[in-house]
Amino acid sequence: MRSRRGPPRARRPCHTSTSHPPCRPSSALAARAVGRASHPPHLRGWHLGTPNRVIQWRVNIVILVQVQRHENQVEAGKGLEMRKLVLSGFLASEEIYINQLEALLLPMKPLKATATTSQPVLTIQQIETIFYKIQDIYEIHKEFYDNLCPKVQQWDSQVTMGHLFQKLASQLGVYKAFVDNYKVALETAEKCSQSNNQFQKISEELKVKGPKDSKDSHTSVTMEALLYKPIDRVTRSTLVLHDLLKHTPVDHPDYPLLQDALRISQNFLSSINEDIDPRRTAVTTPKGETRQLVKDGFLVEMSESSRKLRHVFLFTDVLLCAKLKKTSAGKHQQYDCKWYIPLADLVFPSPEESEASPQVHPFPDHELEDMKVKISALKSEIQKEKANKGQSRAIERLKKKMFENEFLLLLNSPTIPFRIHNRNGKSYLFLLSSDYERSEWREAIQKLQKKDLQAFVLSSVELQVLTGSCFKLRTVHNIPVTSNKDDDESPGLYGFLHVIVHSAKGFKQSANLYCTLEVDSFGYFVSKAKTRVFRDTTEPKWDEEFEIELEGSQSLRILCYEKCYDKTKVNKDNNEIVDKIMGKGQIQLDPQTVESKNWHTDVIEMNGIKVEFSMKFTSRDMSLKRTPSKKQTGVFGVKISVVTKRERSKVPYIVRQCIEEVEKRGIEEVGIYRISGVATDIQALKAVFDANNKDILLMLSDMDINAIAGTLKLYFRELPEPLLTDRLYPAFMEGIALSDPAAKENCMMHLLRSLPDPNLITFLFLLEHLKRVAEKEPINKMSLHNLATVFGPTLLRPSEVESKAHLTSAADIWSHDVMAQVQVLLYYLQHPPISFAELKRNTLYFSTDV
Template structure:
C-alpha cells in the first residue's frame, strides 16, 4: 500500500474525514504574522473571566473563584482536544518514516512533535485532578449551610457566629494549589517546545510546499467540539501554535485565580509561588527569544533586534525610540498618525557597531533658568497628584482623574526631556558621532553594556536597507511606551511614601586601588530629586564612606545603586564597576536601620536602609545650604549623620595618601587663596569639594583641615575641661596622667570625642614618618594644640584662677602632646551604628 494511503487510512480509522486539497479552511488561526509576532515579549489575552469587584464579601469572592476554576477546566478540555488533533497523525508519520517513500524522516517527525506528547500528558493529569476537585466541591455545595433557601425571611440574613464559621469553612474546602504547582513544575516541557518551534514550523512549511501527500494531511486536521459534536478544521501550523498561545496565557490565568482567592485561603501562598514560577519561566523565555528577533533585508542579510527603548537625542533634545540590532544602532521617531491607524517610524540616524567607541560623562550643572523650569514642572505635578489622591477618597467627578492623569503624564514627559544628568557619546570610525542623553545612570549603563557586548569583534556589514529596517520597527519593538511612572498606575500597597534614608558604609572586592563613589537612584513620582551620590573615596582597595543620604519619595518601589570608579588622569573618565537594585517594600522597612550587602559583580557594597512614612510637603525651589565651616561641630556631625565629619576624614585620608613624606606637612601652609576656595566649595557641595581635594596641593589640603578646627565656635575639647586638663598635667607619672586624661575625655559629646580620637590616630601615623616629613609628635601638638584645646572666654564667670596667655599656649600644646603619646587610644567610631535591629543580619543580594 502507498505510504500516503497508509496515513489516510490511519486518519479514517480515527473517524476523521479527509478532504483532498480543500479550497477553504473553516478556521486557520495561524496567520502569516505569527512567527514574527511571537518573538516579541510573550503576551497573552486573559481568559474572559469577570473582573474582581473593588469591594466584595468573602462569599462573593469564593463564588467568583469557583467560576474562574470552571473556566480553566473548560479551557483545558478544549486545549486537550487540540493537542489530540495535533498528535493524531504522529503514529502514521512515524510508521512510514522507515519505508522507501517516507512522508517525513524519523528526525523530522521527532522535531515536529518534540515535547508535544509530554505537554499533553502534563495537561491531561492536571485536567483530571481539577475535574475531581470541582466535582467534589459541587457535591459539598448542596449542603443546606451553603445553599440558603429561597424566600427566607430577612432575619435569616443575620447568621450566628457559628454559622458564619461553618460557611467560611465549607467555602474554603476547595484546594487546587497543589495541582497548579505540580503543573508549573513541569513547565520546562514548554521551554523545549519553544526552542524547537521555529525549526518545526519550517519543516511543516517546506513539506507542505514540496509534498502533496503531506499538504493534504497538513491542511485537513480536525478537532472535535464536545458541546455540539461538530468538528473544527485547523492547519498543521495552526495546531503547532496552540502550545505557544497556551503558555503565554498561563500567567494571566493565574493572576485571575489569585485575585479571586482570599488571602487567608490555604491556596493563596501556594498560588503566589506558582505565579512567581510562571513569571520567572516566561521572563527567561523572553530573554532567550529576544535574540531570535530578526529582519530579513533585501540583500538577504540576517539581522536581529537585541534591545530597544526611549532615549533623549542630544541634537534636538527630543524623545526618540532607539533600536539596537546585532550590527547597528537605529534611531527613529514616531510619525504622528490619525486615531485608529497603526504607528509608523521615521528614520533619524544609524551607526554601525563595528569599531564604535563609547564614552559617558556627567552633564554640566543646570543653569538657574533650567532649575526654575524644572521646579515649576515638579510643583505642578505635585498639585495634580494631590488632587488625584483627594479624588480617590470619595469625589464623584469622573472626568477629573482622567484629565489630571493626562496632564501628569505630559508634565512627567517634559521633566524627562529636560532633567538630563548624563550623556552617552557614540564615536564611529567613519567620523560620525551621536550623543544620547539620560536622567538615569543606571539606564545609561544598561544601554552601554548592551552596545559594548555587540561591538566586541564586530565585523563591518553591508549598509542596511533603511526603509525596510525602519518600517519593521513597528512590529519588532519590545518597548511600547516611554518610562513614565504615571503610565504604570496601580497603587502598590508596599510602595514607599515619606523619607527613605540610605547609609552607604563601605565596599570590598576591587581588583586594583581606585577612587570610588556610589550613585543611588529611586523611582516613583518625580516631585523631588531622585538621585544622589556619595563623595569619592581615597584611592584604595577598600573604600569607606559611612555617608547617609535621604530621599523624599512617593510610591517608590525600587532603589538602584551603581559603584563608580574614577580614573587618575586629568580626563576625569569614570567607569561603572558594578550595579544592583533593591526592591523597596514598606512592610520590610521601618524607622530602624536595616543592614545588607549588595553584590555588584566583583564588588560588594554594604548599606543600611531606614524608612519613615509621612505626608509629603510641596517640593522646595532650592535645597537648604548646610554650612560646614564656622558651625558648631556637633551640628555638622548631626546634619551629615556621622560622628566624624567628612571634611575631617577626607582631608586626613588625602594627607595620608600622598602627604606623609612631605617635609613640614601641617607646618608649611598652602596657598591662602586655594584654601579659601576649597572652604567655599565644602560649604556648598561636598562631592565637588572632595573631588577637588584629589588634585589640590597637599599643603592646601592640610591647611583646610587646620582651618576647620580653627574656625569652630567651640573647640573639640570643651572649654570647661581646660582647668581640669591643666591640673592633670601636673601628675608626674605619665601612665597615671594618661589614664586620667582619657577618663576625662569620656565626658565630651560623642561627635567631639570620636573626632578628636580620629585626629590623634591620624597624627600618630603622620609622626611615624618623621624621618622623612620632620614632624614629631611635639611638632604636631604645637600646630594643633591652640585649635583643639582652648581656655574659657574671660569674663563669663568661670571658676578657677586665670592663666596668662603664654601659659595657655603651653597647656594647649602639652595636653595634645600627652594624648598623642598614648599607645592605647580607643578606636575612633566614624558613624553611629545603622544596624540596630537585632533580627536584621547582613544579607547578600
C-alpha cells in the first residue's frame, strides 16, 4: 500500500514570529543551562519550527540543569570526602602526639615530689627548665582533640571545625616560649643524665602509650626525642591547614576561618627564624647562627674494605655522611647518619702525612665495559618497547635491570682517592671518578674553614634533628644514573668531540702547566685527554687537538694543573705524584652549538685564569661514513690491497712502523691506545706517511707515543671500508651470537679465511701485537677487553647502507653495534695463535658457506 504522504515540506527558515518562538533560547533559564556548553551536541542544528519541538527543547534544558547540579554536588561531595580523610589522618597523629606529651609529663610529678626531700633527683629549677610549657601544650591539644574527635566520627557535609583550628593557631604563643627554651632544656637534661644515674634511666626509657587500635600497648622513647616533638608538630599543623584549604569549597563557612589559622601559623613560623623547621635547617650552630646546607652529593666510601654509596652533606660547620634507609612502600624515606666531622676538626692529610692505607683494588676494566654494554642494550630494549607501545610492566622491569647495572657501574668505577681526617679520631676515604669533583669538595670545605669555627659534639637529639633535615634539604635527589632521568630529558651526545686547547692567561708566576679534559658518560665524569706540559711560563700555548668519544655526554670540563716533579709528594692511596690544580671550569655541550660543521671557539674563566679552546662535534652516524682519498698515491683512505700492492708488502708500511715504535718504547705506557694523542701531531704524521717522506723514521722516534698510537687507529678508521669488510659484517654479527662453542669456532675461523689476503694478514699482524700489549697489563692498564673496546668499532663497522636500514638513533648505534664489535675482536684476541698458512690449508677448520 503506497503512502499518501507527499514529498517532504521544505524546512522553514529560522525567524521570529508570534505563532512560533525564536529558534535560539532567550530565557534566563536557558542561558544559565548552556553556560558551560552553549551548544550541546544534541541541540546543534535544530530549527525549532513546531510547538512539540519547543517543548522537547525546554525539557532538554531542564535535564541539563539537573545534570549540572548533580555534577556540582558530586564534585563538592568528593572535596568534602577528601576533607574528612585529611582530618581523620590528622586526628590519628594528634592522638599519638598527646600520648607522647603524656609520657613526657609522667615523670614530672614524682621528680617534683623528690625535689623537696633530702635526696632530690633534680632541683625544682632543673625540672621547670626541662619540662617548661609541656603541661600547657598538653592541655591545649587535649582540648582541641576532644572537640574535633566527635565531629570527625559523626561526619556530615555540614560539619564545621574551622573555629577549632583558628583557636589552636591563636595559642601558638605557648610554643614560642617553648622554642626559646628548647636548647636550654636539652642541655639541662643532658647534664642531669650525666650527673645522675637515676635520671639517666628515667630519661632513656619513657613509655609512650600506643594508639587505641594499635597492637603495641607501649613503646620506649628517650626524653630528648620527646622534647623535639612539639617543634615538629608546629610545621605538621601548618601543612594540614594547606591540605584542608585545598579540599574545602570557597563558599564553605570553614574556609575564611582556616585561611586565618594558616596566616597566623605562617607568621608564627617566620617569627621564630625558621630554626624549628627541619625541612629548611637543623637548629643552630654552636655560635647560635643558622646552620645551612652548602653542598651535597653521592660519593663512594671505602668502608671495611668494601665500596659503599653514601650521600654526603656539607653544612656551614659540619660534614655529615649518611645512607638512605630502606623503607617499605608508602613510608617517608629517612637517612641514617654513618658519621660526622665538625669542620673545625676536619683536616686534609698531605701526601707525606697520610697514613698508608690498604690497597684499593680497581674493578676489572672488562667487567666495567660489560656493564656499559648491558646498559646500552637495555636502553635499546626500552626504546623498542616504547616504540611498539609495549606493556608498562615490561618497561618497568627493563628499567629496574638498567638501574641495577648503572648502580653497580657508579659504585665500582671511581678510583681517585679523597681522604679526610678527624683530628680527634679516624680517617675516611672516598673514591671519586673525577679530579674536578675532588677539587670542588675540597674547595667548598676549605672556604667554610676560613670562618671562625668552633669544635663541638652533637647530642643524640641534635644529630637526629640534623639527619632528619637532610631528606628535605638535599639538592641532589636521585643517584646520578640515566635510568633516573625523565623521558623528556636530553639523552646527551653520541659521537666524537674534537677539542683544540689553544692557550691560557692569567697566571701570576711562571710554572710548568698542562690541561686535562673530562666528559660525563653513564652518569659520571672520566678524564679523556691531557696536553703536554708547557714548562716555566705564565702564558702557555699548547694548540693541541684531541678527539674524544662521547657516549651520552652533556658536559665538558677543563682542568689546569701545575706539574709537580717532587717525588716526595706521593699520594699513598695510589702512589701517584700530586699535581696542583690551578683552575677548573665546565661548559654544557649544547647540541645546537656543537653540531654545526664549523669550529666553535670559546673561553673558560677559572680563578682569574682564562683558557681558550675550540671544539666541533661529529655525530656517530656521520663518523660511519668513510671518505676515500682523492689522491691514490697516499695511504690514508686508500684500499689496503692497493697500498700493499704498491709497496710490494704483505702488511702496509704505516702499520708495521707504528706497531714497531709502540713495541719499542710505548708498550708500558699507561693507557696506550686509550689515551688520545695530540691531534696536530697525528695530522703531521698522517701527512708524512701520505707523502712517503724520507724522514718518517726520524720523526717517529721524536714523536709522542700516544700520537703514534693515534695515527695507527686513524689509518684503520679512514680505510674506505673496515679491515674486516662491509660484505662480511652481517656474518660476523651472526657468528659471534652463536651459543655452541664448536659452531662458533668453525664460523669465526671460516670468516677470517673469507677475508682478502691483505686484510687477513694485516689483521693477524695487529692481533699478535695487541696480545703483546695486553701482556703488560699490570703496567699499562690495558687488558684484552680494553684493547677490544678501542679497536673493535674501528676494524668492524656496519656499512652506511646497513646502518641506515637498521638503526634509527645514535644511542641505538652504540648499543647494537659496539657490543658485538667488541665481542668479535675479543674472541680473536682470546683465541690461541692463528696461523695464516693453517687457515688457508683448511687443516684445522672445516668449511661452510657464509
